[in-house]
Amino acid sequence: MKTLFSFSALIVLAFSSQADPTRPAAGYIDQVSSNRAISPVSTLKLQIIQNSSQGKAATINGQFLKLGDQYQGYTLTGISTGAVVLSRGDEQRILQLHNKTIKNYDK
Numbered sequence: 001m002k003t004l005f006s007f008s009a010l011i012v013l014a015f016s017s018q019a020d021p022t023r024p025a026a027g028y029i030d031q032v033s034s035n036r037a038i039s040p041v042s043t044l045k046l047q048i049i050q051n052s053s054q055g056k057a058a059t060i061n062g063q064f065l066k067l068g069d070q071y072q073g074y075t076l077t078g079i080s081t082g083a084v085v086l087s088r089g090d091e092q093r094i095l096q097l098h099n100k101t102i103k104n105y106d107k
Contacts, residue, residue, distance in 0.1 A: 074087060077092075
């Protein structure tokens with residue numbers, strides 16, 4: 001038993017001096033953390049474009065919006081087949097669908 005304990009202690013000591021293989025290299029800059037200072041508006045994601053008899057609508061970040069609706073300071077000013085236009089003052093942002101499937105709810 002004493003031999004087993006001595007052997008276990010030796011193994012623990014041998015591996016405790018090893019560098020952590022999951023630790024980033026010195027000088028590594030985490031791009032995700034450094035980008036968090038950017039406004040959350042930069043994370044807008046167009047999820048769905050919907051066509052119905054009531055008109056076109058879009059879902060951005062889980063928020064259902066029709067033309068003229070506002071979200072995060074932007075106004076939804078345009079909806080096309082695969083993209084939407086958000087406007088704020090002179091600034092315009094175009095969000096495009098990654099999945100080009102457009103759902104028609106009038107069937």
